Amino acid sequence: MLVLGIESSCDETGVALVDTGAAGGAGPVPRLLSHALHSQIVMHQPFGGVVPELASRDHIRRVLPLTQEVLQTARCSLADVDLVAFTRGPGLAGALLVGAGVACALAAALARPVVGVHHLEGHLLSPFLSADPPEFPFIALLVSGGHTQLMQVDGVGSYALLGETIDDAAGEAFDKSAKLLGLPYPGGALLARLALGGDSAAFKLPRPLLHSGNLDFSFAGLKTAVLVQAKKLGPELDNRKADLAASTQAAIVEVLVKKTLAALSQTALRRLVVAGGVGANALLREQLNAACRARGIRVHYPELEFCTDNGAMIALAAAMRLQAGLVDLSAPEASYTFDVKPRWSLAECPPAPGPAASGA
Ligand code: KG4
Numbered sequence: 001m002l003v004l005g006i007e008s009s010c011d012e013t014g015v016a017l018v019d020t021g022a023a024g025g026a027g028p029v030p031r032l033l034s035h036a037l038h039s040q041i042v043m044h045q046p047f048g049g050v051v052p053e054l055a056s057r058d059h060i061r062r063v064l065p066l067t068q069e070v071l072q073t074a075r076c077s078l079a080d081v082d083l084v085a086f087t088r089g090p091g092l093a094g095a096l097l098v099g100a101g102v103a104c105a106l107a108a109a110l111a112r113p114v115v116g117v118h119h120l121e122g123h124l125l126s127p128f129l130s131a132d133p134p135e136f137p138f139i140a141l142l143v144s145g146g147h148t149q150l151m152q153v154d155g156v157g158s159y160a161l162l163g164e165t166i167d168d169a170a171g172e173a174f175d176k177s178a179k180l181l182g183l184p185y186p187g188g189a190l191l192a193r194l195a196l197g198g199d200s201a202a203f204k205l206p207r208p209l210l211h212s213g214n215l216d217f218s219f220a221g222l223k224t225a226v227l228v229q230a231k232k233l234g235p236e237l238d239n240r241k242a243d244l245a246a247s248t249q250a251a252i253v254e255v256l257v258k259k260t261l262a263a264l265s266q267t268a269l270r271r272l273v274v275a276g277g278v279g280a281n282a283l284l285r286e287q288l289n290a291a292c293r294a295r296g297i298r299v300h301y302p303e304l305e306f307c308t309d310n311g312a313m314i315a316l317a318a319a320m321r322l323q324a325g326l327v328d329l330s331a332p333e334a335s336y337t338f339d340v341k342p343r344w345s346l347a348e349c350p351p352a353p354g355p356a357a358s359g360a
């Protein structure tokens, strides 16, 4: 069965087509047939962050041409699509509504069902698109611009929250620190590049909640510490940017690695999935790989192109839900009353999220 997925929760419009194989039943990991992405980063850069209204308008411009591109690349037509999926939340309300509206309209025109997908479910299942997919159960470290969470994942739709950030997300800490260093939005990857030429021990920065005894994170204080350090340096900052970048990255990564290892030992699970934009960070990967290798733990990452937001992970999550029997295909018209959930915890995500199941 063919699943068309639409992602529009923030500043990327992503569309993808995946195939669950015969009859959509339990079987091999769904196959990605094609995908297309438009990033709005350049459009938002002059504002130093995402402007929600501009994001919504750009999603409107991009989503149908991207859908046509995806269908053409896969040599399919809209009539071949069996299920339409969209990101229902969390994210920017206006941006989410674009994907929801288009998905519901397409599904209604095709008389096919539509299903709303949790954005973080997409991220944490995204390594299933890689050549070396994980097996359940596993610990998932979700690190993006909006979220930092440790989850225990026992299967599709079975997610237990072990810990999360109480303020800024890890990606936000990267981006805000990068801004203080004069780097453009989103500065995470640029800060990492700058850090390559710096000394990570040059500045003593806090490791918030490192010894809190739980699996929660806090990054707001770190950003303040970077600000204080930058001010203290004054004009000298220009010569010390690489050192400050390296020290900041080391602080964020150390907390992420230590808490992730604690989650693995608490649950005695032997498999780790790292997903979300910050999962692309080379130092994080290096340290997690080394620590996990020493403990005999397998680590899985999505392909680099699927670390940040994309449509493939949304189509995949819907397809895996379909395979797990969590999507009701029997009454398409009942699924067309769409809504979005700008704030939505994955732990609260019902086994069958979306309008079709909730009737909301
Ligand atoms: O998952 P994502 O595309 O969007 C959200 O759902 O938030 O993640 C974007 C975040 C941004 O904060 C970006 O700076 C960060 O991921 N990021 C990185 C790297 N690449 C992307 N942070 C650190 N190092 C990187 N290499």
Ligand code: ZN
Pocket (backbone or CB within 6 Å): 119, 123, 144, 145, 276, 277, 308, 309
């Ligand atoms: Zn994301």
